[in-house]
Amino acid sequence: MGYEYDEAIAVERISAGRYAADLEAGWKVGGGLNGGYLLAVIGNAIKFDLAEIGHHDPYTVTGYYLSPSVAGPATVSVRRIRQGRGTTTVAATLSQKAEDGTEVERITALATYGDLDRISGDIRTTATPPPLPPIDQCVLTSLAPPEIKAFVPMLDRFDMHVGPESTGLLTGKPSGNTYVQAWFELADGRPIDPIALLTVVDTLPPVTIEMGLPGWAPTLELTAHIRATPAPGPLRIRHESRNYAGGFFEEDCEVWDSAGRLVTQSRQLALAPLPPKPKPEVEE
């Protein structure tokens, strides 16, 4: 039997450069579906499209988010812009049919793919992994109270153990920090490959929750640089914001594998959070 994650991101070829997907309600957060999940659906269609030329790994993927996606059928279109020997750059869109039958673009994307196995081993990373205590001293986000999970159903899709200082989502008590860090695995045990990393980078609760600004934060733009295929085992992930201003904030996410390698860096520009509906009733 397959993994639920693979089913959720599955695409089927309709015609040249066109792929059908069935977006999974389990990845809902607030009024839409998780941006990282959607980016992986797009990423999977691109991978499918470029497999024949051996460029099956994302090096960099950028999504501009146009309108909230809903569970159900979607179409991913992939157009090759430049096909080189080592890399191919594509434009891709994810669209859905509106109730009146018109096609609505949800996300427009650019990506450059190649083959991560073929890039050089010279590693001079100066960044350091997030200082997380062992998993058993962290807190599983799928144990969040029901009123939170009603707003963030996707919490059941992964085993995310947030650090003891990153529990604002669960307790309603913000730490005042501008970062959130956690251990991460998919709930179904599906190994994290470069496509799944496109999801991982957008799963942490918004840093704004720890800043005392409850609610989820819509992504305007997200770019992920996939720098290596992760070694098996739980990932350490952390995102941080340094510039909440003017109704927008950036989130920089780093993903570290079990071998201590920085496998992904992403940055997103998000809108300051909308208050959650229904508002969780938190005991102070």
Next chain:
Amino acid sequence: MGYEYDEAIAVERISAGRYAADLEAGWKVGGGLNGGYLLAVIGNAIKFDLAEIGHHDPYTVTGYYLSPSVAGPATVSVRRIRQGRGTTTVAATLSQKAEDGTEVERITALATYGDLDRISGDIRTTATPPPLPPIDQCVLTSLAPPEIKAFVPMLDRFDMHVGPESTGLLTGKPSGNTYVQAWFELADGRPIDPIALLTVVDTLPPVTIEMGLPGWAPTLELTAHIRATPAPGPLRIRHESRNYAGGFFEEDCEVWDSAGRLVTQSRQLALAPLPPKPKPEVEE
């Protein structure tokens, strides 16, 4: 008389969504034109295109670099993807005619524009400006030796005063740091507006020079988030890399205005540097 920078980024409408530009040889670096300069040409065409609906400021611009641009005629195409009340998202391409007359895409881009004057004043920036000494204690990069300037003619386009510890480009003696920081103004005194910020983020010498890896580093992808219109006066800029690995490295650039506001954050994914030709002869 106009500013040379405005002439360099000028666009002229050809037809709906199509603009002509004349790329300026003065922005050469190595075998191509500077990626930030090119992004501003694209950004200027988008601004022109969206001015009628009042969305004249870039909030976020992403360029995927496909092939090196050359001085001379170019075409920028702008296609509106989603026009909203507050923002409009577009796809844009910069292309040039090859010698055989075929159109070659140099850069493909996505961008979301709005009106920076209309966004909220709530500022909670936690980042701090780069710790630069006063300009007169820094070193002007346009005083670089002729063999460097032959490779990087764009050094004459701006008055960049690098910090005393960021002079690897000029001296051939890398500091070992993974950052470069500097004061920045355009050489012609042209005020820095949101479009010019798209250039500013890509003007610092690659951090790899300070890491002892000489040569310029081709940009694969660059995303700039323009967060505010800068106050008049010199900018402080800094970029840093934390993950040189696998033949790629990221550069995160911050731009601070004279009022101490973080006006722009960018990140690029670049290819490990190619050795400069001709190789500068540096006395150790």
